[in-house]
Amino acid sequence: MLQKEKKVQEHRLPDLANVKGKVVMRLAPSPSGPLHIGHSRMAILNDEYVKRYGGELILRLEDTNPANIDPFAYEQIPRDLEWLGVGITKTIIQSSRMEIYYKQALTLLENGHMYVCHCDQEKFRKTRQEGIACPHRESDPAENASRFRKMIDGEYNKGSAVAVMKTDIAHPNPSIRDWIAFRMSAAVHPMIGDKIHLYPTMNFSVAVDDHLLGLTHVIRGTDHISNTEKQSYIFQYNNWKVPEYFHYGFISIPDVIMKTSVIRKGILSREYRGWDDVKLHTIMAMKRRGYSPETFRRYWIESGLRAQNATFSWEIFNSMNRENVDKDAKRLFFVTDPVKIRITDAKPTVSSIPFHPERKEMGMRKYQIGKDPEIFIPRKEFESVPDGGIIRLKDLYNVIRKGDSFSYSQDQTFSSRQTKIVQWCPENSEDFEVLRPDGTVDRGRIEPLRSEVRGISQFERYGYVNLSDGYGLFLHN
RNA sequence: GCUCCGAUGGUGUAGUCCGGCCAAGCAUACCGGCCUUUCAAGCCGGCGACCCGGGUCCGAAUCCCGGUCGGAGCACCA
Numbered sequence: 001m002l003q004k005e006k007k008v009q010e011h012r013l014p015d016l017a018n019v020k021g022k023v024v025m026r027l028a029p030s031p032s033g034p035l036h037i038g039h040s041r042m043a044i045l046n047d048e049y050v051k052r053y054g055g056e057l058i059l060r061l062e063d064t065n066p067a068n069i070d071p072f073a074y075e076q077i078p079r080d081l082e083w084l085g086v087g088i089t090k091t092i093i094q095s096s097r098m099e100i101y102y103k104q105a106l107t108l109l110e111n112g113h114m115y116v117c118h119c120d121q122e123k124f125r126k127t128r129q130e131g132i133a134c135p136h137r138e139s140d141p142a143e144n145a146s147r148f149r150k151m152i153d154g155e156y157n158k159g160s161a162v163a164v165m166k167t168d169i170a171h172p173n174p175s176i177r178d179w180i181a182f183r184m185s186a187a188v189h190p191m192i193g194d195k196i197h198l199y200p201t202m203n204f205s206v207a208v209d210d211h212l213l214g215l216t217h218v219i220r221g222t223d224h225i226s227n228t229e230k231q232s233y234i235f236q237y238n239n240w241k242v243p244e245y246f247h248y249g250f251i252s253i254p255d256v257i258m259k260t261s262v263i264r265k266g267i268l269s270r271e272y273r274g275w276d277d278v279k280l281h282t283i284m285a286m287k288r289r290g291y292s293p294e295t296f297r298r299y300w301i302e303s304g305l306r307a308q309n310a311t312f313s314w315e316i317f318n319s320m321n322r323e324n325v326d327k328d329a330k331r332l333f334f335v336t337d338p339v340k341i342r343i344t345d346a347k348p349t350v351s352s353i354p355f356h357p358e359r360k361e362m363g364m365r366k367y368q369i370g371k372d373p374e375i376f377i378p379r380k381e382f383e384s385v386p387d388g389g390i391i392r393l394k395d396l397y398n399v400i401r402k403g404d405s406f407s408y409s410q411d412q413t414f415s416s417r418q419t420k421i422v423q424w425c426p427e428n429s430e431d432f433e434v435l436r437p438d439g440t441v442d443r444g445r446i447e448p449l450r451s452e453v454r455g456i457s458q459f460e461r462y463g464y465v466n467l468s469d470g471y472g473l474f475l476h477n
Numbered sequence: 478g479c480u481c482c483g484a485u486g487g488u489g490u491a492g493u494c495c496g497g498c499c500a501a502g503c504a505u506a507c508c509g510g511c512c513u514u515u516c517a518a519g520c521c522g523g524c525g526a527c528c529c530g531g532g533u534c535c536g537a538a539u540c541c542c543g544g545u546c547g548g549a550g551c552a553c554c555a
Contacts, residue, residue, distance in 0.1 A: 011490075011491080011503085011504090028555085029555085030554085030555050032554095032555085062555060064554095064555085065554060065555070067554090068554070068555080121552095121553065124553085125552085129551095158553080159553075162553055171480090172479070172480055173479070173480040173481075173550080173551065174479070174480080174551055175480085175550065175551040175552085176480085176551085179552095180552085180553050181553095182553085183553035184553080185553085199553090201552090201553070201554080201555090202554070202555045203555095206555090221549085222481090222482065222483090222548080222549055222550085223549060223550065223555095224549095224550090224555095225480095225481060225482075225549075225550070226480075226481075226549090226550050226551070227550085227555090229480095229481095247482085247549095249482085249483075249548080249549090250548075250549070299489090302489070302490065302503095302504075303489070303490075304489095304490070304491090306483085306490085307482065307483060308482085308483050308484070308547095308548085309482095309483075309547080309548050309549080310488090310489070310490090311488070311489080312489085313488055313489050313505070313506095315488070315489090315505055315506060316488075316489055316490095316504070316505050316506090317489095318505095319504080319505060319506090320504090320505095322518080326518070326519090329518095331515080331518090357514095357515085357518085357519080358519080392513095392514070394514060394515075395514065412513090413513080414513070414514075415513080415514090416512065416513075416514050416515090416516095417512095417516095419514085420516075421514055421515075421516080423515080458515085458518070460515045460517095460518080461515050461516080461517070461518090462515095462517080463517065464517095464518095476517095477517040477518095
C-alpha cells in the first residue's frame with residue numbers, strides 16, 4: 001500500500017558567509033566520554049555544511065587536559081559519529097601534537113607576544129582582575145623562551161609557572177586580558193603517559209590547530225564568543241588568515257545529564273549499567289532504545305543555528321522519530337498489570353490481526369480462541385468496566401462483564417466512539433518486561449508472536465518499544 | 478559588577494541582512510471531526526504569536542533610538 005507522502009516543509013540551514021569553493025570545518029569534542037545528544041547538534045550542523053559545499057570535516061579530539069580523559073572515548077566517538085551519518089574525512093588527536101604547540105609557543109615567546117609568569121594563582125587572578133601587569137610581563141623574550149624550555153623539561157611544578165598570552169591588560173572584558181596559554185599538570189595522560197607535563201590550554205591549541213588545519217569556517221556555541229576573541233590574538237601575532245566564525249545559541253535539553261563526569265560517576269556507582277543505559281541520553285543509549293539517526297539530523301536542521309537560546313522539545317523530537325519508525329513497526333498487544341479473565345460460551349474462532357494496519361504484506365497475527373477461553377486484559381480496563389458493561393476486545397469480539405468473568409456477547413456491533421476497545425493477550429502469552437527511561441519497569445503479558453518481531457514494535461495503546469534485547473526498551477509514545 | 482548577545486503562538490521554527498508578495502508560513506501540542514476497531518497511531522479541520530514605547534516612511538515583524546525581560550562569558554575546563 002502506498003503511504004501518502006506527508007507534506008513536510010523542508011527546513012534549510014542558512015548559507016555560510018564567505019564561501020569560496022570548498023570548506024574545511026571541524027568537530028572538536030573532548031574525549032571525556034562518548035557523545036551525547038548535545039554533541040550531536042554540532043556534529044550534524046558541521047556535517048550538513050560540508051555536504052552542501054564539499055570539503056573536509058576534521059574530527060579533532062581535544063585532550064589537552066589529562067585530568068579529564070576517558071580512553072574509551074577515543075574509540076567510541078568515531079563510532080557515534082558514524083552512526084549519526086557524519087562523514088569525517090580526517091581525525092587528529094591533540095595530545096600527539098605537543099611538539100607543534102611548543103614550537104608555536106617558542107615563536108610567540110621570542111617575538112615578545114607571550115611570557116612566562118611565576119605569580120601564584122591567586123595573585124595572577126587578582127592583578128589581572130585589576131588590569132595591572134605583573135613584573136613578569138616585561139621580562140626579556142629570550143629569558144621567557146628559556147624558561148619555557150625548562151617548563152617543557154619539567155623543571156617547574158604545577159602552579160609555579162604558566163605561559164601567558166599577551167593581549168590587552170586593560171581590556172574591558174577581564175577574561176580576555178593576558179590569558180593562560182600553557183600550564184603544568186602532574187596528571188598522567190592516558191594516551192601519552194607521564195613524560196609530558198606541560199599542556200596548552202584549549203584556547204592556544206584550538207587557535208594553532210584551526211590555522212594549521214586550514215579551517216575556513218567554524219560554527220560553535222555562543223559560549224565560545226569570548227574564546228574567539230582570545231584566540232584572535234594568536235592569529236594577529238602570526239598574521240594568519242582568520243576563519244569565518246558563527247556562534248549559535250545554547251539549547252537546553254530537559255531531563256538530560258550533559259555532564260560526562262556525572263554519567264561516569266553513575267556508571268561507577270552502578271546506578272547505570274553503562275554508557276548505553278536507557279536512563280541516559282548518550283548516542284549509545286538512544287541508539288539502543290531505538291531512535292533513528294535521521295531523527296537527530298532532521299531535528300537539528302529544523303532547529304537551525306539562531307543566536308538565540310532555546311529549549312529542546314522532546315515532543316517534537318519524538319514525533320519526528322515516530323514518523324521514522326512507524327512504517328516498519330509491527331503491532332503487538334502488550335497487557336500491563338494483567339488480569340486473567342474467563343469468557344464463557346464464546347464462539348470459537350481464529351483471531352486474525354494485521355502486524356501493520358497499512359502494510360498487509362507484513363502478515364497477520366493469528367490465534368486460536370476456543371469456546372471458554374481465558375485471556376489477559378489490563379487491570380485498569382478490567383476495573384473500569386461495571387457489572388453488565390461491555391468491552392470490545394480489539395480485533396476479536398464483544399464481551400459482557402458478569403461478576404469476575406465475562407460472557408460472549410450476542411450483539412457484535414460496536415462503535416469506536418462509544419465502546420471501550422481493549423488490547424488483550426491469549427492464555428499462552430508470555431511474561432514480558434519493558435524498561436522505561438525513568439528507571440521504572442512495566443511488567444505484563446505479550447502475545448506469543450512477539451518472537452517474530454525484531455527491532456521496534458508499536459505496542460498498541462501503549463507506545464513504541466524496542467525488542468532487540470529480548471526484553472522491551474520503551475522508546476516513546 | 479564588567480563584556481557580549483538575543484526577543485515571532487504552550488513549544489520549536491520560517492520571514493528580519495535587501496521595509497510592501499506577511500491581516501505572518503510550517504511542525505508539535507491542544508481542541509473538534511473521520512475511521513466495524515490504536516480513549517498515545519493515521520486522515521481532515523480549528524484555536525493560537527511579531528516584548529513595550531517613541532521615531533523614519535505612502536507603508537515596519539523587518540530600519541533607528543530608549544526601555545523592559547531573558548541568556549552567555551568573566552578558570553592554570555573544553
